[in-house]
Amino acid sequence: MIAVQVKNHSTVCADAEVKRVVDACNKQIAHHFGKVYGIQAECHFAAKDAPLSQYDWQLIVVDDADAAGALGYHETTKNGTPIGYCFAKTTLKYGGLLSVTFSHELLELLADPEINQCVFDQSGSKMYALEVCDACEDDSLAYDIDGVKVSDFVMPNFWLSSTPPHAPTSFTGALKKALEIAPGGYLAFLDLHAPSKGWQQHTARSEGAPTNSRLPRRGIPADQRRASVAQ
Amino acid sequence: MIRFALAALLLTCSCEVGTLPKDPTTAPSSWPTVDPDTDPVFAAAGSSSCPSAIENTKRLGCGFEADDPAKWCAALTAAQVKCLSASKNCLANSRCTEASK
Numbered sequence: 056m057i058a059v060q061v062k063n064h065s066t067v068c069a070d071a072e073v074k075r076v077v078d079a080c081n082k083q084i085a086h087h088f089g090k091v092y093g094i095q096a097e098c099h100f101a102a103k104d105a106p107l108s109q110y111d112w113q114l115i116v117v118d119d120a121d122a123a124g125a126l127g128y129h130e131t132t133k134n135g136t137p138i139g140y141c142f143a144k145t146t147l148k149y150g151g152l153l154s155v156t157f158s159h160e161l162l163e164l165l166a167d168p169e170i171n172q173c174v175f176d177q178s179g180s181k182m183y184a185l186e187v188c189d190a191c192e193d194d195s196l197a198y199d200i201d202g203v204k205v206s207d208f209v210m211p212n213f214w215l216s217s218t219p220p221h222a223p224t225s226f227t228g229a230l231k232k233a234l235e236i237a238p239g240g241y242l243a244f245l246d247l248h249a250p251s252k253g254w255q256q257h258t259a260r261s262e263g264a265p266t267n268s269r270l271p272r273r274g275i276p277a278d279q280r281r282a283s284v285a286q
Numbered sequence: 287m288i289r290f291a292l293a294a295l296l297l298t299c300s301c302e303v304g305t306l307p308k309d310p311t312t313a314p315s316s317w318p319t320v321d322p323d324t325d326p327v328f329a330a331a332g333s334s335s336c337p338s339a340i341e342n343t344k345r346l347g348c349g350f351e352a353d354d355p356a357k358w359c360a361a362l363t364a365a366q367v368k369c370l371s372a373s374k375n376c377l378a379n380s381r382c383t384e385a386s387k
Contacts, residue, residue, distance in 0.1 A: 090348060093349070223375040228377065
């Protein structure tokens with residue numbers, strides 16, 4: 056069982072609200088995400104000065120993004136344990152839901168704790184970052200658990216070329232084919248024919264134009280995707 | 287000798303098949319009448335409904351049935367089985383049994 060310690064260092068979000076989000080996310084893991092991915096994990100809300108076990112993973116709620124264009128991201132500490140950040144003030148500033156940012160980072164932390172998992176497309180020309188919420192990250196796709204909105208996430212068949220058309224590829228069914236990107240979502244990829252370009256993003260398009268590019272992206276920024284080390 | 291033994295075995299088998307009772311087509315009047323649409327035990331016993339609920343949940347990849355399909359199935363009501371069989375995504379699938387969670 057993975058234990059994730061949650062601390063609230065933000066000034067715009069009360070502990071009670073974070074605890075409510077933690078409770079909903081624990082249900083999401085136990086009944087939804089954990090069943091799909093075979094992951095057992097539980098979040099524990101802790102006081103700001105509570106000690107951290109060397110085995111605990113962390114998810115910290117703070118005010119502002121320290122990386123441009125992010126509502127949250129995850130990485131590893133210098134000790135190698137996974138840590139995620141949820142930027143409360145930035146999320147609220149852009150009209151987002153804190154609970155969705157929190158759920159998004161938590162699920163991605165659990166699915167790819169060291170940010171090193173990738174999927175090749177069938178042609179072998181692209182390598183996608185295995186981030187389970189990015190393609191369906193828009194708040195409009197979130198669903199409700201006990202009155203708290205939590206992030207939709209992709210199913211394992213999202214990455215399979217054999218997935219038939221119209222098969223649900225996200226938990227809510229908002230995505231209906233492999234590698235589909237919902238409006239407001241994105242996928243980070245590396246073009247293996249032009250690796251010098253670094254990590255790039257696919258975004259959903261409507262009538263040829265990118266949609267919903269106003270919001271900062273959740274998940275680690277594409278150009279910063281690496282096994283980064285926190286302070 | 288072996289041929290004789292085989293022949294004797296076949297004869298024995300065919301005789302036993304011939305002595306099997308007829309498949310009853312009418313339930314004894316002493317049996318209680320149970321509506322399969324409202325009987326969870328019927329679904330749990332491997333009727334056409336519960337396997338379809340398992341199959342649909344597997345097809346969607348939700349994993350709700352994975353730990354112990356038989357036990358999972360046994361806990362379902364007929365209405366839940368119907369809901370699980372028809373659900374189009376995992377969220378809808380999970381809502382079918384939400385009250386029991």
